[in-house]
Each structure stands twice: as C-alpha cells, then as structure tokens.
Amino acid sequence: MHSFLLKTFGGLTTSYYVRQFIFGAIFAALILSLMSSSPTGFTGKSGVVFMSIVCTILYPYSRFVYESVVGYIMGNNVFFVNAILMLMVKVxxxxxxxxxAIFVAPVGLAYLYWRNSRQISQ
Incomplete structure (x- = not known):
C-alpha cells in the first residue's frame, strides 16, 4: 500500500505540488470567505466545505494533467499575446x-502510477 501511495500521490515534485496547492488553496479561501459572509454562513453547507478541501488537495494533479495535455499539443511553440488576456485565460x-479536480485528477494519478512503476522496474 505504501508503494502505491508513493507512486501516485508522491509522483509530483514537492515544489510543484506546493506551488499548485497554494493556488488551489486561494480558490478554496475565496469560496469559503464568500460562504462565511452569507447570512446563513456555513450552516448546512458542509458538502461545499468538504468538496473545497478535496478539490484543493487534488488540484495539483488536475493541473498536471492539464499542463501535460497542453504541452503535448502546443509543443515548444511560443505565442505573443496581450498580458491581460493571458492572465484572464490562466485564471x-x-x-x-x-x-x-475530482474528475481530472484520477487521470493524473493513474498516469503517475504507471510512469513511476515503469521507472522502478527498468
């Protein structure tokens, strides 16, 4: 079991995971702050809080899948576009x-398991 967890959840570099986790935490903080400012607060919204936590934990793996697919499609091309437009697209x-993340991250976790299993066996 330890090997499985190490090959999947430990498949990203620590710096990449922490960086993406911070960005994911920003989205969770925004949603939770909006919920706390509502008249009912967090009452009856435990599902939203739970999903925010799950999405934040899985976000780095989801982002890994997205960046891998875009990197494969775009290759090493460079595009010069308006910075404001690029930031809006990025956000x-x-x-x-x-x-x-709950739907996309399992693809990334499966790929990381497969990739790390191949590297160890070679």
Missing amino acids: FTMAMCWSL
Missing part, C-alpha cells in the same frame, strides 16, 4: 482545473 483554466 479561467486554473478555476476549471480546480473545480473539475
């Missing part, structure tokens, strides 16, 4: 990766 893709 949008981060929000999508965070909100869909």
Whole structure:
C-alpha cells in the first residue's frame, strides 16, 4: 500500500505540488470567505466545505494533467499575446482545473502510477 501511495500521490515534485496547492488553496479561501459572509454562513453547507478541501488537495494533479495535455499539443511553440488576456485565460483554466479536480485528477494519478512503476522496474 505504501508503494502505491508513493507512486501516485508522491509522483509530483514537492515544489510543484506546493506551488499548485497554494493556488488551489486561494480558490478554496475565496469560496469559503464568500460562504462565511452569507447570512446563513456555513450552516448546512458542509458538502461545499468538504468538496473545497478535496478539490484543493487534488488540484495539483488536475493541473498536471492539464499542463501535460497542453504541452503535448502546443509543443515548444511560443505565442505573443496581450498580458491581460493571458492572465484572464490562466485564471479561467486554473478555476476549471480546480473545480473539475475530482474528475481530472484520477487521470493524473493513474498516469503517475504507471510512469513511476515503469521507472522502478527498468
């Protein structure tokens, strides 16, 4: 079991995971602060709090999948675009990766397990 966890959840570098985790935590903090300012607060919204935590933990793996797919499609090309437009697209893709992390991250975890299993056996 330890080997499985190490090959999947330990498959990303620590610096990459921490960096992406911080960005995911920002989204969770925004949602939780909006919930706390509502008239009912967190009453009856434990599911949203739970999903925010799960999405934040899985966000780095979701972002890994997104960056891998985009990197494969785009290759080493460089595009020159307006910085404001690029930041808006970046925030949008981060929000999508965070909100869909529960569905996308298992793909990344499966790939990391497969990749790390191959590296160890060779």
